[in-house]
Amino acid sequence: MVSMFCGVLLGLLLTQAALDRELGFNKLRFGPWIGNPRLGGIFADPYSKAMLARSGELPLGGGEGLTLVAERDSAGNALSAHCTYTIAGDVPPARYWTLAVSYRDGRLIDNPSQRFGFTSSEIVRGADGKINLVASSLPRAGNWIPLAGAEPLRLTLRLYDAPLANESGGVQPIWPVITRLQCP
Template identity: 35%
Template sequence: MFRVPLLVAIALITAFGGAILSAQSMLSASVGFGAIEVSGWRAFPAAQTVDADPYAKAHRAKAGRLLYGSAEGLQFTALRDSKGLSLTGTCSYRLYGRTPVARLWTLYAADSSGVPLVAGPDLPVAKNSQRILRQRDGTFEIAISRTAKAGNWLALPDTGGFQLVLTLLDTPAAASTGLSGLEMPVVEQTGCGQ
């Protein structure tokens, strides 16, 4: 007597549970389609527009992140250094070179889900184009490590893997015509266990 309703209930729970878990895994797995990669930095220019694919829209809604207009900004992430090794908090890095033309850019270290890392009170955990020391030719160098360095220093907590997030605001690189010939800064490992 209770066998049929019990089997129906189990089937419904399995179907709904499986659907919810598969949707959650898809949202966590990808920001969307149409990624561009420039010198190890990855961006999703279409994810910021109304023409974004459904996965990108859902990912953005789940994260509750600010949507930039197509000409307002573009966010790049770097998960690896110049030799292809994953970024880790137990190593030190040097970020050097130039960024694409932008009115303002910001740089910070984040965990795998994009949440900014906090190294400690009063430590520099983010940099921007307005507060950076530059060379005469316009290039810059930022030390990224757990221990303090002279000049531009971005503090890291003693953590496992992380990613660097570079956001360009008011940049021609955000338009589809600005994606060719971008010059991105290089992330170079300078040592581990320091």
């Protein structure tokens, strides 16, 4: 009886651990950015499907685009609302993209300006066509995303109608670099 109870408990704990894996088992990593091109398609693994059913999230389908998340900067440090970051460089080709900042649980950061991110149609690009955003608790000129709170942060980059959305390997495009400028 005790061994059966221990077996059931171990099975439940392992299932919980598998469902807590962010983005499932088919993750791709591009610097600090992590995505799963199969998450919204018919080839998603069973644990990813269970994770989505539990969270209620509706991922982008394979032909619609790709969602990438970053919870660390390019140097590997966890993102914090107390720090100042630049998100700069190239964005992979896509018909449209959004970049938003939130807490790790998906809640938007409450801030007076009600600015949570940028889209490809509203961002001011440099002369070279690259993006350069600043995420900080202090106001900045230009492409500024306000940060607030004490919880760990997440950046979410969604690429809509992106040619790489169905690819699982091959040539890796260039992704925006997340650089921590200062941290008290």
